[in-house]
Amino acid sequence: MKLSTKRAVTAYLFLALPLVFFLCVRLGPMLYMLAMSFTNWGLLRRTVKFIGFKNYEVLFADPVFLQSLSNTARYAVFGAPIVILLSLGIALLLDSIPKGKGIYRLIYVLPYITPVVAVSWVWRWMYQPPPLGIIDGVLGALGLPAGEFLNSPTQALPSILAVNVWVEMGYCTIIFLAGLQTIPKEISEAAKIDGASDRQVLRRVTLPLLMPITFFLMVMEGIQFLRIFTQVYNMSMQATGGPLNSTKSAALYIYQKAFTNFEMARAASASAVLFAIIMVVTILQIRFFDKRVNY
């Protein structure tokens, strides 16, 4: 056998098992799910029939699904930009101090490393109505009105969103800080010698150079918030996305359809919709930022 053929055989042997894995555990199930969304598939049903777009029609006529979509949009539209603006501000502050960057960075990233289930329950405890919850306790001590937080249909979603902001901020801060440290100091110094003020350096030099990172984080955080599940599951009453479905995300809707109601095909069509939304948002962001990043 020729040496190059022998090497190629070795390569295929090394890749065989992993390829089977990626086909059977990732791509195959994905296609299976898409196919099943056009059938009447259920765990208790013996025969599976092709029913066209019926599941999608029923899905988009379901007010709970529509609400879960609009909730998901709210998580992403408010969550991702808030995380990014806050962490950008923090990274700029961290970059400006002479000492102690490391310890602050360590403190900020701690929520990101800890289990989401655990922090969700800690926040749920802090959000409890008076006299139990510490947040209302502090508000009361300051003479401010108590918040209803997780018990109110209008405040529950922002309360859960805030926790996810608190979790994700450290991650984004580290990446922004790493980006800031790659900007050569000569550039901003040269701008200053040319008479630029600190604010001008920030607006004309630093921020434009951070655009690629901002774009990367927008995509990552956008996806993160579109997929929100664990926080909602653990912080809403009986894990159902309440009160009155006001916090239910698309991912939680899919979970309930599939594993509480066992309507597998309906759930499969809902996941196909969420997947399409994630794809479209990601592609739009890439398009939009491509135009602005190439300066």
Added chain:
Amino acid sequence: MKAHHRARRWARALPAYIVLSLLAVIMLFPFVWMISSSLKDVTQIYQLKLFPERPTLDNYRYILFSTSTRFPHWFLNSLIVAVCTTASVLFFDSLVGYTLAKFRFPGKRIIFLLIISTLMIPTEMLVIPWYAMIRAMKWVNTYWAIMFPGMISAFGVFLMRQFMSTIPDDLIDAARVDGLGELRIFITVVMPLVAPALATLAIFNFIGNWNAFLWPLIAASKPAMFTLPVGLANFSGEAGSDWHYIMTGAAVAMAPLIVVFLVFQKQIVKGIAMTGLKG
């Protein structure tokens, strides 16, 4: 003059320090409050005091040693799942990364693109078919059911391929001339060379699997097979107003990660900064 200059620099940074410190308090407070609550008994839990008057370890005794909770069991389950998946990911991801970086064979590009494209499929889209799969295969309530989706990670393949391409070909060829088999070369020559990358991958994979919630929630229906996050969610949902127990359970679920975090803080910060790794 120099001291004067330095003093001015510190004075200018003062507002930044104040803002950053206030923020640090907000970031840390939930953890402090959790620990404080876990040290209070049922008569003190509703007092909004940061330092309990009569701190007690009874809650920890209940969570860890009482026969009515299964926390030690869940702890063990999480450990088994996180260690096994991490070991598998380290081996297979570096093997695939190595092959894609160092071998020439037809179809290499297609295979790489195929693996990378799976990165775009979120877990939420796959849990339903996975569930159908473990039911059909009778895997429900086994460790394997919880672990199998995480045995290889596409992101890890991508990462390892980058690191593998920095290894000089001469080193591998020299080992071949010495008559070593290809698998031997991979394990004894190549893997030690990428040890730092493997360490980073291991830490993030461990954290990710320890914290995973959605799939373990679906794959295990028996309390004996719960991982720690699933157990904690279940326990807390049933504990009602026993917040002193819930906070103790949360503290127990976090403890190993805080240890991992403190020991490997440098690698974690560097790992995020360099690669955008997500746990």
